[in-house]
Amino acid sequence: MQIDQLNTWRKDSKKPFVMAGPCSAESEEQLFETSKALYESGISVLRAGVWKPRTRPNTFEGIGVDALKWIQNIKQELGPDVQFGVEVATPQHVEESLKHGIDILWVGARTSVNPFAVQDIADSLKGVDVPVLIKNPINPDLALWIGAIERIYQAGIKKVGAIHRGFSSHKKSKFRNIPSWQIPLELKREIPEMPLICDPSHIAGNSDFIYDISQKAMDLNYDGLIIESHRDPKNAWSDAKQQVTPAHLTEILSQLKVRDPKSDNxxxxxxxxxxxxxxxxxxxxxxxxxxxxxxxxxxxxxxxxxxxxxxxxxxxxxxxxxxxxxxxxxxxxxxxxxxxxxxxxxxxxxxxxxxxxxxxxxxxxx
Missing domain, CATH: 1.20.59.10 (Chorismate mutase)
Known part of the structure; x- marks a missing residue:
């Protein structure tokens, strides 16, 4: 696979690529205030949950297309260097996202576990030039993760990246999803050019652990982070415990130590x-x-x-x-x-x- 490096998003080689924003777009005001605060702190690649695949029905499953319109308005308000990423789970999601100028798409863990669903998304991406990130499947299956990446790549998408968000497990853990760091590192060994991004929010399930997980990702030479940030995490409509305010995120990022992968000494x-x-x-x-x-x-x-x-x-x-x-x-x-x-x-x-x-x-x- 000749995958284009997504590291061109980095403005400074000493800083990781960072995508941040709320788990869910709840209202245009909530999304704008959070996005504006993140942008003013130096984060220009933003994320927002538009469609939310939930475990059980009759819970908040996202605003849908109306949220895409909010994103369009926010991009116009904040400036041309702002990019937005959203999760897509169906060809219809892909179509609507591209129609509304979404810059980055990602395939979630509950979708990447299903080759039929991934193939449907891949087919809908043919002829499109947009970066696509693929989260690891919910179960610790490296072959399934690689298979999802290959399906997207074979659709003609060259800017492909992987997101490590941890794995479901029957074992008791302080984390929401067990990191199983050896699996993404094995992915990196098999596809060295693959940009690898860590999702400490979904690994942690608790904002108290986000710094430690982010630092470990940096120590393991990950290329970037995707972190959930909300103007008022305690009152978030989804995943409240794992979101941080833009100010808290700025503090976390300022404390990260980004080390060189090698030395000339x-x-x-x-x-x-x-x-x-x-x-x-x-x-x-x-x-x-x-x-x-x-x-x-x-x-x-x-x-x-x-x-x-x-x-x-x-x-x-x-x-x-x-x-x-x-x-x-x-x-x-x-x-x-x-x-x-x-x-x-x-x-x-x-x-x-x-x-x-x-x-x-x-x-x-x-």
Missing amino acids: KDFNSHLTELREKIDQVDHDIFNILSERMHLVEEIGQYKKENNVTVFQVNRWNEILKTRAEWAHELGLNEEFMADLFTLIHDASIRRQTQIMNQEEVVENA
Whole structure:
């Protein structure tokens, strides 16, 4: 994919691209006041929810086309350098948005999870030159995300970007959507030229966490941020907890540290190479130890088979979880990370022992 860099939106390489605005356009006055405050703080790429896909019916689902007319008026009022982005979920949304001069479109998480819906949007975009951003699907499926990006790209859209807004999960978390940072980073590895934008509002679900998530995105070399901002978040009609005032957003952005992806300092690069070589050696040792562990797992599996004992014993698994958590604590390691790691190791051990249990004995002819 030869994707055009959307980083041309940046006016300063030391600052991230930022798109901001209310979750929902509620009234022309609300949208204008919020947009004006954001614009005066230096943000010229604005967002507004026009159509809102909600979990349940009979809730506020957006103003619709009338909000697009408000956006047209606001762009005329604020000036020619103002751009607006909106979410589209159907070909009709695309048609109306383009008719009303919307500059940027994005495909939401509840749409990107459905290839049929994405293809309908892609077909409606053929022959159009407009930047399109694709949010990750609600479930942690990298292939589905890439597939949505490819469908939009194959429609002839060259300015394509990805938005990381986190993933739904059954796990308890302080976040609304679990970040699962490794998934967008893997997307970046597979499509290096893809501009990657973080949506800390939807990851957080709480304005208290927006700075920390934004800073982590910058530390991971993301290209930009899309943040929900409202003139009066407490009285917002949707997602009130995760929106910030324009003044609060200005404060958050002023505190962000945007670091360089590399350094020209020879001493730094030399020492970094030395440390990475040490990590490579430690990783090699880890692989050797895991190989040794798996050999022991196979030996145990064969022994269980010979003695007609089940593969899984819950008491042993509880013992492993307890002792490994204690070891992690003693060594200053993150206990949640170590629990996740040993769950993966345990799952692989169960699969291997199950294979051994179900292998048929080879009977040699005398």
